[in-house]
Amino acid sequence: MSHRQVRPLLLLSIAAVPLAHAQEVLPTPASPEACVAISSDAARLACYDQALSRRTADPQAADAAAQAASERQKQKLDATLPEDAGVAERARQRAAAIFKEDRYDSTIANAGKGSLLDSRWELAKDSKLGTFQLRAYKPVYLLPAFWTSKKNELPSSPNPANTVTTAEPLDSVEAKFQLSFKTKIVENIFGDNGDLWGGYTQSSRWQVYNAEQSRPFRETNYEPELMLVFRNNYSLFGWKGRMTGIQLTHQSNGRSDPLSRSWNRAMLNIGLDRDNWALVLRPWYRIPESRKQDNNPDIEDYMGRGDATLIYNRNGHEVALMARHSLRGGDRSHGAVQLDWGFPISNLLRGHVQVFDGYGESMIDYNHRATYVGVGISLLEWF
Structure with missing residues (x-):
């Protein structure tokens, strides 16, 4: 490959580096000194967490806690319904509970915290x-x-x-x-x-x-x-x-x-x-x-x-x-x-x-x- 062929690829590689930093690429291996240079607050915090060996959330534990909270919520909901409530009424009440405010179901809202998809899409409440x-x-x-x-x-x-x-x-x-x-x-x-x-x-x-x-x-x-x-x-x-x-x-x-x-x-x-x-x-x-x-x-x-x-x-x-x-x-x-x-x-x-x-x-x-x-x-x- 000639020097003329290599030059465009080198320019392309250099041009791609700023985008990588903009998308929160962390130093590998992460070190506190390297983290200082990261401009994004969220990315800098993630870098410090990695450098200081902070354990990320366990998605299985988060799922188990959310499941337990869901069961408690279901039991409370069933207790408020009259015994003769029909299937449609029970379904309506449960559907209404889906979008409750955070303070009522924060454990449920943190289901899957730390999972692969959560890491990219900020799905859990505390991941946002x-x-x-x-x-x-x-x-x-x-x-x-x-x-x-x-x-x-x-x-x-x-x-x-x-x-x-x-x-x-x-x-x-x-x-x-x-x-x-x-x-x-x-x-x-x-x-x-x-x-x-x-x-x-x-x-x-x-x-x-x-x-x-x-x-x-x-x-x-x-x-x-x-x-x-x-x-x-x-x-x-x-x-x-x-x-x-x-x-x-x-x-x-x-x-x-x-x-x-x-x-x-x-x-x-x-x-x-x-x-x-x-x-x-x-x-x-x-x-x-x-x-x-x-x-x-x-x-x-x-x-x-x-x-x-x-x-x-x-x-x-x-x-x-x-x-x-x-x-x-x-x-x-x-x-x-x-x-x-x-x-x-x-x-x-x-x-x-x-x-x-x-x-x-x-x-x-x-x-x-x-x-x-x-x-x-x-x-x-x-x-």
């Missing part, structure tokens, strides 16, 4: 850090080597206005990077529950080694989101249901025809965890567009109608497996799987490996099937 603080969302990484088994030099769509007729010479190896963050806009909308978050994710595929074509950015995807997240506390086959979210998502590549691709979705976000595992289920509905204006009318049959992400985090290693599908049969049956592995290289550096197979690695490739393998460094993982 207030509004408009920059928080980590999806993984942040830089992959200087991102190889594909099949280049998409003629992107197409059922809409003739979005079909390319002149091939663009592409390299099989490019660079890929992703930036992602979120912030809480409103906290505790319904009693002690219900937070409104705004999120943003951007991923780019850069033909940095393609000197003949002036190293163009082949594809950049922009994804702003608005999410209403509720804390849950239920058990399902050994998993604990931690959160349910309702969200609106826009995703596009910001390009003009024939390369323009976009869609808008309404999603249900269901999060469960257990010990070092987390599972996120996201079924969605595409908000319709007029046939004439739709850049990609069949995108649901390729990029799916829902996805599931399973994450395992232990001893500095994190493995995430994402699977999605069109939920249709026959010629409309398409999907994709993606495996991400983040691992420690040293105290200050983490590696990242990504493998993708299927349709829709990016918006421009929504109906293009290929295998991709990327290797690089990680600034932030899911947890």
Whole structure:
């Protein structure tokens, strides 16, 4: 690799460092001296807790305490109802108890404190850090080597206005990077529950080694989101249901025809965890567009109608497996799987490996099937 090829990647790496600090990356290993330099109050406190070996909350103990408090609350509620109260009245009274003020059920409101999903979404009452603080969302990484088994030099769509007729010479190896963050806009909308978050994710595929074509950015995807997240506390086959979210998502590549691709979705976000595992289920509905204006009318049959992400985090290693599908049969049956592995290289550096197979690695490739393998460094993982 020549010096001219390396220079753009070095600049990209340097530019990504401030974002990592903005998203509350703690020194590894944490030390009181290193914590002083952190500007965010919440992140600085977390750094001191880590440096001084303060034990985080035990989610199992928090769950047990919440369960006991729920049983006591149920017994009190049943005692206030007349013996001849019907099923509908009992259900109404219990539903009314869901959004009681904090002072009545703080133990219940702290269910799952310290769990994986709580650490990212501030679900428990005592985990909340207030509004408009920059928080980590999806993984942040830089992959200087991102190889594909099949280049998409003629992107197409059922809409003739979005079909390319002149091939663009592409390299099989490019660079890929992703930036992602979120912030809480409103906290505790319904009693002690219900937070409104705004999120943003951007991923780019850069033909940095393609000197003949002036190293163009082949594809950049922009994804702003608005999410209403509720804390849950239920058990399902050994998993604990931690959160349910309702969200609106826009995703596009910001390009003009024939390369323009976009869609808008309404999603249900269901999060469960257990010990070092987390599972996120996201079924969605595409908000319709007029046939004439739709850049990609069949995108649901390729990029799916829902996805599931399973994450395992232990001893500095994190493995995430994402699977999605069109939920249709026959010629409309398409999907994709993606495996991400983040691992420690040293105290200050983490590696990242990504493998993708299927349709829709990016918006421009929504109906293009290929295998991709990327290797690089990680600034932030899911947890």
